[in-house]
Amino acid sequence: MPTICKFEKALEILTGKWKPVILLRLFANGTMRFSEIQKAIPDINKKMLAQQLKELEHNDIVHREVYSQVPPKVEYSITAYGHSLHPVLQTLNDWGEGHVEHMSRLHGEETSTEAVDRPQTPVRKA
Amino acid sequence: MPTICKFEKALEILTGKWKPVILLRLFANGTMRFSEIQKAIPDINKKMLAQQLKELEHNDIVHREVYSQVPPKVEYSITAYGHSLHPVLQTLNDWGEGHVEHMSRLHGEETSTEAVDRPQTPVRKA
DNA sequence: CTGCATCCTCAATGATACTG
DNA sequence: CAGTATCATTGAGGATGCAG
16 A cells, blocks of 8 residues: 555545535635535536535535525535645646646647647547 | 636646556656556556556656667656656645545544545446 | 557436425 | 435446557
């Protein structure tokens, strides 16, 4: 059980199609209701949002506060422990920033930086 | 295009089922032949290895040195730029280390830390 | 030895409807 | 409003064979 495991474990937390966006939103806004997050991230659907939040909650990154009232109200926020992620996010973001520049320098000046990766597995088309 | 993009871009590099292992191997061993990496990571297959290496190469993280000889010989190594990833990996790993402990403290003392995540979508079985 | 092409599998993602 | 349950989709991941 080398270093890999820890490393991969850490990645598991940040990975997932919506984790990053959700996390950033919560880091920025502090506390948000379920519907607020949904509005903030139009392309996500309830199932995914709930699912990802659940995972983040399980990892003690996000806190879930339920208000027993009608209509229901649930607020999400970054836990104390979750804030320990901040430096990690920062590092990742800083490197990412330099990286996009590095890429444009290397390859074309495409501002899109899109469809450049993962060329393989050409999608079994009809 | 807020911070997310850079952040996610960075994640893209590290993510992928085999990127972490491959990266760590290369960081540790310096230079390895295709077959060496394969032997070092028994569970990976040629296609995946080639694919992930290609992506890493495209991102200028890994260097590919081809020796035009028979039989063919190709060596992979971390590029100069690729080494800029080291602090990122370090940060991630450090946080991951603390995280596994935090998890065991929170939930059970399960050394497995397995099947605890992602409870949803119960696998559509026959 | 390397690596691409093909075909296949399945887990993650998504759309939708229903419930407290 | 905040979920859960179901069913459908898709694309990353994998097995295998051919080719340089």
